[in-house]
Amino acid sequence: MKVLIPTKLDKFVVKYLTENGYEVILNAEKPVSQLAAENLDANVIIVRSEKVTPEIMDLLPELKLVVRAGAGYDNIDIKYARRKRIDVMNTPGANSNAVAEEVVAMMLALARHVVPADISTRAGGWEKKAFMGTELTGKTIGIIGLGNIGRLLVKRLSGFDVKVLAFDPILSSSLAKQIDVELCSLEEIFTKSDYISLHIPENNETRGMVNKHYLDMMKDGAAIVNCARAGIINEADLRAVKATKKIRFATDVYPKDEAGLKPVADIADLMLPHLGASTSEANFNAAKRAAEQTVAYFEKGITNCVVNKGVPDGLDEHFQSLAYVLTALGRQYLGENRPPHKIETSFYGELKEFGSWMLAPITAGISNEFDPFMDAADAKSFLEERGIDYKNREVDNNKHYGQSMTIDLFEGSENINHVSVRGTLTENHLMISRLNNFDSLYLEPTGHNLFVEYSDEPGVIGKIASILGDKNINIIDIRAPQDLSSNRSLAVVKTNVRVPDELVSKIKITVKATVAFCLSYF
Numbered sequence: 273m274k275v276l277i278p279t280k281l282d283k284f285v286v287k288y289l290t291e292n293g294y295e296v297i298l299n300a301e302k303p304v305s306q307l308a309a310e311n312l313d314a315n316v317i318i319v320r321s322e323k324v325t326p327e328i329m330d331l332l333p334e335l336k337l338v339v340r341a342g343a344g345y346d347n348i349d350i351k352y353a354r355r356k357r358i359d360v361m362n363t364p365g366a367n368s369n370a371v372a373e374e375v376v377a378m379m380l381a382l383a384r385h386v387v388p389a390d391i392s393t394r395a396g397g398w399e400k401k402a403f404m405g406t407e408l409t410g411k412t413i414g415i416i417g418l419g420n421i422g423r424l425l426v427k428r429l430s431g432f433d434v435k436v437l438a439f440d441p442i443l444s445s446s447l448a449k450q451i452d453v454e455l456c457s458l459e460e461i462f463t464k465s466d467y468i469s470l471h472i473p474e475n476n477e478t479r480g481m482v483n484k485h486y487l488d489m490m491k492d493g494a495a496i497v498n499c500a501r502a503g504i505i506n507e508a509d510l511r512a513v514k515a516t517k518k519i520r521f522a523t524d525v526y527p528k529d530e531a532g533l534k535p536v537a538d539i540a541d542l543m544l545p546h547l548g549a550s551t552s553e554a555n556f557n558a559a560k561r562a563a564e565q566t567v568a569y570f571e572k573g574i575t576n577c578v579v580n581k582g583v584p585d586g587l588d589e590h591f592q593s594l595a596y597v598l599t600a601l602g603r604q605y606l607g608e609n610r611p612p613h614k615i616e617t618s619f620y621g622e623l624k625e626f627g628s629w630m631l632a633p634i635t636a637g638i639s640n641e642f643d644p645f646m647d648a649a650d651a652k653s654f655l656e657e658r659g660i661d662y663k664n665r666e667v668d669n670n671k672h673y674g675q676s677m678t679i680d681l682f683e684g685s686e687n688i689n690h691v692s693v694r695g696t697l698t699e700n701h702l703m704i705s706r707l708n709n710f711d712s713l714y715l716e717p718t719g720h721n722l723f724v725e726y727s728d729e730p731g732v733i734g735k736i737a738s739i740l741g742d743k744n745i746n747i748i749d750i751r752a753p754q755d756l757s758s759n760r761s762l763a764v765v766k767t768n769v770r771v772p773d774e775l776v777s778k779i780k781i782t783v784k785a786t787v788a789f790c791l792s793y794f
Contacts, residue, residue: 273570275316278304281341282552282559285318292567304328318562319347321529321546326352339566341558342367342549343420344473344501350580359578361569363561365420370554371499372424374547375469378497378522381542382467383408406493408432414465416458417472417500418443418451418658419641425469426451437461440658441603442611442639447659457609462489467497474501477640484509487519495520495541499548502526502536511539524548576649587626594702595630595677596644597717597793598693599637601704602681604789605691605723612638612681614661620673627664634679676705709755710762717793719748720770724779725787728754728761732783736763739779745769 275289277298286296297311304322308314308331317324317332318339326349329335338348340362350360381387384405392399411434415422418440426436430452438453439461448455461468468490472478482496483506490496490513498505502525510521522542526534529546537543549558568574575581583589599615606612615634619627628648635651636644642654655662676696683689694706704715707723715721722740726732737747749766771779771790780788 273315274311274313275318275566276304276307276311276314277318278302278307279318279320279322279341280555281318281320281562282556284556285341285559285563288560288563289566292571294566305331308332316566318566320549320558321347324348324353329353329356329358337361337566337569339363339562341562345579346474346501354580354582359569359575360580361565361575361577362579363558363565363577366557366561367549367554368420368424370551371421371548372428373551374524374544375425375497375499376428378499378524378542378544379408379413379467379469379495382495382497382520382522387542408434408467410434411466412437412464414438414456414461414468415453416440416461416468416470417641418448418453419471421499422469422471423451423657425471426453437465440611440639441608441641442655442658442660444611444613444659446613447657450659455609455611458486459489462486463491465494466491467495469497470500470504472500472504473641474503475640479503480506482506482510484513487513490517490519492518493520495522497522499524507536507539510536514539576647579643579646581632581647584626584629586622587629588697588700590697590700590702591623591626591675591677592630592633592644594695594697595679596633596637597702598677598679598695598704599634599681601707601717601723601791602679602691602693603638604791605693605707605787606681606683606689610683610689611658612660612683614663614682615655616663616665616680616682618665618667618678620667620669620671620677621675623675623677624667624669630677631662638681678706707762709757710753713751713753713762713764715751715764717791718766720767720790720792722763722765722767722771722776722779722790723787724763724765724783724785726761726763726783726785728759732761733763735783736765736779739775739782740765740767740771743772743775745771745775 274295280300286298289296299307305328308328313334314332315334316337318341320341324338335358338360340348343362343364345362348360353360385403389403409432413429413434414437415425416439418438436453437456439456439458481504487509520541521539523540524544524546565577631648631651632646633644635642635654678694680692692708695704702717704713704717707713746768747765751764754761770792776788776790
């Protein structure tokens with residue numbers, strides 16, 4: 273086996289791999305493309321932030337594995353790798369402590385004007401009055417995303433006697449209490465926090481999430497620290513808000529990891545060149561994990577950290593998509609600020625033997641922080657870390673439900689909120705067949721869908737249609753099953769465009785709905 277390492281990694285990686293019979297080419301001075309062109313027989317590439325593109329994969333016909341020595345892997349085209357039957361693996365947690373400590377360092381640097389005061393003093397100045405600072409003690413810290421880094425940051429801040437607010441869509445209230453954080457909405461975090469630290473991935477759900485709506489809520493003098501991904505913040509909105517109010521911005525992340533002028537240079541109060549994982553300890557941890565996982569992958573077939581897995585023989589991958597869709601619907605039904613504490617599933621027919629392959633998309637359905645390409649072990653670990661129980665129930669196939677699945681989510685400690693969703697495939701199309709006691713829903717999850725649950729009475733659907741019509745929103749399809757036992761109805765209205773949140777709120781108030789939300793499927 274030949275391993276290419278076009279990055280600066282601790283020498284442990286070379287020593288360990290060589291001792292286990294691997295040929296290692298480590299050269300941090302050459303770009304990945306050049307190193308690949310010079311070693312066409314390479315089987316493995318280990319990178320940090322270097323990009324592994326389709327062109328590089330096409331150069332290497334013997335490539336079997338790409339290892340990202342770190343957690344994030346958006347520098348690797350994982351979908352193309354899957355098509356080429358190349359596994360992509362990360363080393364989650366290796367850099368977490370380094371990033372958490374960097375966040376604290378940046379907060380302190382902002383609070384005590386460390387960088388400008390150093391520059392001034394070196395130049396011969398003595399501007400004590402100009403650099404009057406503040407203390408972290410007693411402040412409110414908002415953390416968005418309580419994965420490995422977010423939870424370590426809570427620990428690192430504990431000695432400063434701060435109040436920690438947190439937003440994490442799936443962290444259970446019991447675990448939040450255990451680690452001494454207060455779960456809040458995004459609005460509360462941006463309104464109340466003195467410092468806000470971002471620890472979420474950049475994807476279609478989070479890109480541009482920190483925008484004018486939230487930035488306008490910040491207190492004068494409050495600060496945002498971004499050591500996650502650049503695209504999470506809407507740069508134009510941040511620039512506009514900073515022009516009107518005194519908020520501070522510290523960042524370690526940019527659209528590209530390279531030399532040159534940075535687009536946020538005019539609005540950043542503190543900028544570092546993506547140093548989050550740049551400690552000798554983190555470098556060693558990443559090197560050790562990358563080397564050990566590579567050997568375990570080839571010698572023992574251990575694939576826990578492979579992030580782009582396919583599906584086993586006999587399983588239609590559409591069922592994984594169905595598991596994600598059903599869970600996302602149940603999660604939305606519970607409410608944004610009501611993360612489930614328990615998940616129960618039932619898989620009927622031949623799906624029974626593939627239940628473990630559904631856990632990753634189910635986990636992704638309740639949190640966009642989790643990648644559905646990861647495996648069941650990763651999903652179980654992710655759920656356990658957030659205090660969420662998972663149970664796959666025994667099923668009675670005598671009920672003749674065919675190839676279908678039921679996913680139940682439970683939320684709350686005293687008053688339990690529960691949602692149950694069932695679905696199947698019909699002519700190779702995803703089909704949501706039941707939501708709670710609303711049977712025969714038969715909804716194909718495509719396009720934009722408005723869900724409204726209300727006490728059954730005449731004229732409700734007409735009111736909904738009228739409100740939509742006033743905004744020139746066309747109705748494509750309507751499903752309106754009833755739950756006769758509770759005298760409730762569910763209207764699912766498919767529209768030509770997504771119904772705006774403010775219009776959903778208006779509909780909810782007008783028809784006195786208990787539940788109203790919009791889901792878009794693509």
